[in-house]
Amino acid sequence: MRRAWISVVFAVALVAAACTSSGGGGGTETPSSGGPSIVVFWQPYSSGTEKSGLMALVNEFNKAHEGTISVEPLFYGNADYALQKVETAIAGGVYPDIAYLYGSWAANIAGSPQVLALNDFIDKNPSWNWDDFWEAERLAATVNGKIVGVPALVDNLAIVYNKALFDQAGLAYPSPDWTWSDFEAAAKALTDPANKVFGWTMPADGTEDTVWHYEAMLWEAGGDILNADNTQAVFNSPQGVEAMTVLQDLGDGGAHAIYVDTQNTGQAQQVFNSGKIGMMVTGPWDLANFTNVDYGVQIMPAFTGGDHETISGPDNWVLFNNGPARSQAAFEFISWLTAPEQDMRYALACGHLPLRESELTMPDFQQYLDKYVGIQTFVENEKNALKARPVTPKYPQVSEALGQAIVSVLLGEADAQTALDQAAQTATAALAAP
Numbered sequence: 001m002r003r004a005w006i007s008v009v010f011a012v013a014l015v016a017a018a019c020t021s022s023g024g025g026g027g028t029e030t031p032s033s034g035g036p037s038i039v040v041f042w043q044p045y046s047s048g049t050e051k052s053g054l055m056a057l058v059n060e061f062n063k064a065h066e067g068t069i070s071v072e073p074l075f076y077g078n079a080d081y082a083l084q085k086v087e088t089a090i091a092g093g094v095y096p097d098i099a100y101l102y103g104s105w106a107a108n109i110a111g112s113p114q115v116l117a118l119n120d121f122i123d124k125n126p127s128w129n130w131d132d133f134w135e136a137e138r139l140a141a142t143v144n145g146k147i148v149g150v151p152a153l154v155d156n157l158a159i160v161y162n163k164a165l166f167d168q169a170g171l172a173y174p175s176p177d178w179t180w181s182d183f184e185a186a187a188k189a190l191t192d193p194a195n196k197v198f199g200w201t202m203p204a205d206g207t208e209d210t211v212w213h214y215e216a217m218l219w220e221a222g223g224d225i226l227n228a229d230n231t232q233a234v235f236n237s238p239q240g241v242e243a244m245t246v247l248q249d250l251g252d253g254g255a256h257a258i259y260v261d262t263q264n265t266g267q268a269q270q271v272f273n274s275g276k277i278g279m280m281v282t283g284p285w286d287l288a289n290f291t292n293v294d295y296g297v298q299i300m301p302a303f304t305g306g307d308h309e310t311i312s313g314p315d316n317w318v319l320f321n322n323g324p325a326r327s328q329a330a331f332e333f334i335s336w337l338t339a340p341e342q343d344m345r346y347a348l349a350c351g352h353l354p355l356r357e358s359e360l361t362m363p364d365f366q367q368y369l370d371k372y373v374g375i376q377t378f379v380e381n382e383k384n385a386l387k388a389r390p391v392t393p394k395y396p397q398v399s400e401a402l403g404q405a406i407v408s409v410l411l412g413e414a415d416a417q418t419a420l421d422q423a424a425q426t427a428t429a430a431l432a433a434p
Helices: 008-018 048-064 079-091 103-110 119-124 135-140 163-168 180-190 208-220 238-250 267-273 284-289 324-337 340-350 357-361 365-371 375-384 395-410 416-432
Strands: 037-043 069-075 098-102 150-153 158-162 198-203 258-261 277-282 295-298 315-319
Touching (some): 037 048, 079 103, 098 324, 103 135, 267 284, 277 284, 340 365, 357 365
Parallel strands (some): 198 258
Antiparallel strands (some): 158 295
């Protein structure tokens, strides 16, 4: 779940664009004219290696399928805004064949009759090997047994640390055996108020980026977000409080050891790159930003008696029904795009984590590790991603309530128990609402 930002003005423009014929397939079969099956492909990248790498693969596919399938890529705006854009397009009857959506939205889109259930496509193409995708990816793409997406991106969270600051403080680097007590002690030791150096940083804009950082800690402590049938928030458990207390102890109500990034527009990454933050808990997407820092990467700490579980942010390519021929063409393209050979080339081009476990044994994998310093820890860390966020259309409301609680604790405005109790009450009421 790579972070991205969007302006309100641009967001409004996207909604308006969704109601025009330029944005999608129209919900009908391509006219029978002997031409290729059109695949309208909404992708989220406006620039950079992600876009150039993806477009190279699209062009390669189109060349190999000239006269039979034509993939038409369209940048539809920031992925943070995609769900509303897609829902608006569906309501207007003009929608794409494929769109990029966050995995946490799977339950929101699964009920749409325009969404293609991919179970039959996958069963009919066993050589594509659905089970080769990481477990967290498959969980995030499945709603009540219905597979509603093909993995588009996978990532996880780990500690990225500044070796020079650890050396100056006389601290040993983070190890795989670290506990959160070790992490807290290091964060405090690294903090130097006189020189505006912070031990840690945390996104604190209250969005899902804030929330999923905490959710990894919650799972490590043995807690969970919701109960088994997704009817009640349970993150205010003793385990949830234990995880939140780390933020309380290090935040502005405690040691002031956290650079609290209330805007979450990349400022914290710049401060880390300038040598003023000792540790970040972040994902592989940030590594390319740290050109001025000799950094290391280590898996997240554990709570006493717990494990080093991380959270994965699998995002999906969701397919929509524009008739049998276009549906088949869309699946043929997306299965080709996410096959091990193509995905390994894409990972080399832009630094994404491999979507499939089999890619770790491919010849190009060592080249990938050599190119992206520290990436191997993130690859191996995917084995610690054992859970997915709750599959419920009410998850956005749960996330909003939890995000506000986390921010209030980070800013020293509430203690862990009070903030979580209030958020749980709000989230449970949202879950109960029609």
